[in-house]
Amino acid sequence: xxxxxxxxxxxxxxxxxxxxxxxxxxxxxxxxxxxxxxxxxxxxxxxxxxxxxxxxxxxxxxxxxxxxxxxxxxxxxxxxxxxxxxxxxxxxxxxxxxxxxxxxxxxxxxxxxxxxxxxx
Amino acid sequence: xxxxxxxxxxxxxxxxxxxxxxxxxxxxxxxxxxxxxxxxxxxxxxxxxxxxxxxxxxxxxxxxxxxxxxxxxxxxxxxxxxxxxxxxxxxxxxxxxxxxxxxxxxxxxxxx
Numbered sequence: 001x002x003x004x005x006x007x008x009x010x011x012x013x014x015x016x017x018x019x020x021x022x023x024x025x026x027x028x029x030x031x032x033x034x035x036x037x038x039x040x041x042x043x044x045x046x047x048x049x050x051x052x053x054x055x056x057x058x059x060x061x062x063x064x065x066x067x068x069x070x071x072x073x074x075x076x077x078x079x080x081x082x083x084x085x086x087x088x089x090x091x092x093x094x095x096x097x098x099x100x101x102x103x104x105x106x107x108x109x110x111x112x113x114x115x116x117x118x119x120x
Numbered sequence: 121x122x123x124x125x126x127x128x129x130x131x132x133x134x135x136x137x138x139x140x141x142x143x144x145x146x147x148x149x150x151x152x153x154x155x156x157x158x159x160x161x162x163x164x165x166x167x168x169x170x171x172x173x174x175x176x177x178x179x180x181x182x183x184x185x186x187x188x189x190x191x192x193x194x195x196x197x198x199x200x201x202x203x204x205x206x207x208x209x210x211x212x213x214x215x216x217x218x219x220x221x222x223x224x225x226x227x228x229x230x231x232x
Contacts (some may be wrong), residue, residue, distance in 0.1 A: 037221075046215065047158075047166065047209055049221040060219040096165060105213040105221060106156035106171035113165050 002027040004097050004111035007068045012091075012118050018084040022097030022111060029113055030055045035100040036080045037107065038071060040093040048093075052100055087118045123191055124149065124210055124224035131230040137198040141208030143191060150191035152184045154213035155184045157186060160226075161206045169208075170195060170216040197229070 008020035013043040022036070029036060046053035053071045061069050065084070073080040084091060094115050098107040125143040132138040134205070141148065142157075149155055155173045158166035166179050170186035171194060183198045197204055210224040 014225065046226045047211075047223040049211075052219075052221075062220060096170070101171075104172060105152075105154040106168060106173075106211070107158070108168050110165040110167075110178065 002099060002109045004099065004109055006095060006097050006111045006114040008114065008116070010115055010117060012087055012116060014088055014118055015086055017081070018060045018087050018091060018116055018118070020095055020097075020114065020116070021081045022080050022082075024078045024080075024099075029073065029080065030075050033061075033102055035102055036071075036073065037098045037100045038082045039096045039098055039107070039110075040091075041096070041113070042093040050082065050084075050095075056103075081091050089118050092116065124212060124222055126208075126210060126224040126227045128225075129228045129230065131232055132197075132200045133232045134200050134202065136200050137196060138200060138229065139197075140195045140208055140210075140229070142193040142195070142212075142224045144193070144212055144222070145191055148191075148212040149193050149213040150189065151215070152213045153188065155186065155188060155193040156211045157184075158209045158211065159204075159206045160209065167210060200231050202231050205229055 003025045005023045035052040035054040053059045068085045070083040094113040096113045097111045099109040104114045153173045157170040160166045173188045174186040185196045208227045214220040214222045
């Protein structure tokens with residue numbers, strides 16, 4: 001059974017960089033059948049796709065966040081990471097990592113989510 | 121890319137059927153059979169209920185079904201049960217220029 005677990009600081013100051021890591025267990029992040037994605041959800045609001053990475057390191061990002069987002073992968077640790085720069089209060093949200101089927105665009109496994117608050 | 125449009129809320133009584141719509145454009149829902157639906161209970165992560173418009177993952181009840189017509193996708197839940205009360209989100213591929221994914225704003229299902 002594949003499991004994903006987000007980790008990282010729960011509080012980030014405005015203008016700083018938000019950094020989260022997703023650890024994958026029960027399966028290899030190097031599998032060619034999947035992308036590894038980040039999705040966020042502000043309190044009481046809907047889901048927003050942030051971006052994805054393939055095992056090769058190839059990435060795609062939400063155009064609205066592209067200038068501030070970097071997603072990377074560490075296959076040796078079976079982890080992938082999110083960095084979001086120049087954060088503001090609008091970036092306060094629950095951040096989820098998820099597994100996405102290549103070319104089929106659906107998310108079949110999700111982490112439990114981690115709340116990141118942007119505040120001084 | 122704009123979010124897909126869903127009704128804010130729907131309701132139904134136990135045993136009834138309800139349908140949640142998800143309206144996009146010819147650039148996303150209308151162009152690709154890559155619509156998925158997610159159920160989210162409060163404080164929990166979303167759960168995949170339907171993918172590729174109408175396919176059900178293993179373990180998902182056959183009371184959940186999906187369809188699409190033009191730019192609008194739909195999720196139908198038959199034989200409503202109390203545990204179906206949750207938020208539901210649709211999701212679609214939005215084009216090969218950016219390989220973007222868009223979600224709907226979500227629909228709160230209340231079982232009366």
